[in-house]
Amino acid sequence: MATEMSLTSNYFFLIFTVTIIYVAYTFPKKLRPKQTNLTFYVHDQFSGEDTTAATVAGKAGPTSSILHFGTVAVVDDPVTVGPSIDSEVIGRAQGIYINSQLDGKALYMAFSVIFTDGEFKGSTLEIQGSDIFEKKEREFSVVSGTGYFRFVKGYGIMETVFMDLPKLRATLKLNVTLKHY
Numbered sequence: 001m002a003t004e005m006s007l008t009s010n011y012f013f014l015i016f017t018v019t020i021i022y023v024a025y026t027f028p029k030k031l032r033p034k035q036t037n038l039t040f041y042v043h044d045q046f047s048g049e050d051t052t053a054a055t056v057a058g059k060a061g062p063t064s065s066i067l068h069f070g071t072v073a074v075v076d077d078p079v080t081v082g083p084s085i086d087s088e089v090i091g092r093a094q095g096i097y098i099n100s101q102l103d104g105k106a107l108y109m110a111f112s113v114i115f116t117d118g119e120f121k122g123s124t125l126e127i128q129g130s131d132i133f134e135k136k137e138r139e140f141s142v143v144s145g146t147g148y149f150r151f152v153k154g155y156g157i158m159e160t161v162f163m164d165l166p167k168l169r170a171t172l173k174l175n176v177t178l179k180h181y
């Protein structure tokens, strides 16, 4: 009787252990996210022949400066692989900036990076967050994506690598770390 009991409990123990091992080694592996690290450059150009950004509203109407609180700008900026505007173009950054800090020193950004060429052609990333542009490095969030980047979550570090303040032309380096399936 006692032997029979211990055989039964041993049997259940074995089943239990095998199940745990199966769950631990098989199930989470399928859900383990991939990581993609990506660096690209966005060119914000509020003036010039090749203007890609425009203020559309603000305290002084569409002529408001993006450096003043309350100004809304729409961008369709080229995205390149290198810091030079002449380097390979891999997409566009399309969306809005809203100057949302009372002293004018930070923007709220909400834009899509639409990859039109390269490894991620046809996929997009949704970027949303604060840009305290006087800081050397600012962290922002990547909230979602499409195509290769479905179910993405991530963050990025933004740096201004070129700035012509009077002309409001800037080149930004975006270095994103992404987790997706």
Ligand SMILES: *[C@@H]1O[C@H](CO)[C@@H](O)[C@H](O)[C@H]1NC(C)=O
Binding pocket: 035, 036, 037, 177
């Ligand atoms: C991405 O960078 C992180 C560190 O930030 C590193 O741990 C990871 O291995 C990198 N992944 C790839 C695919 O390069």
Ligand SMILES: *[C@@H]1O[C@H](CO)[C@@H](O)[C@H](O)[C@H]1NC(C)=O
Binding pocket: 039, 157, 175, 176, 177
């Ligand atoms: C990108 O950011 C990660 C930290 O998230 C850092 O480890 C890495 O060196 C950066 N890469 C570049 C090219 O700046």
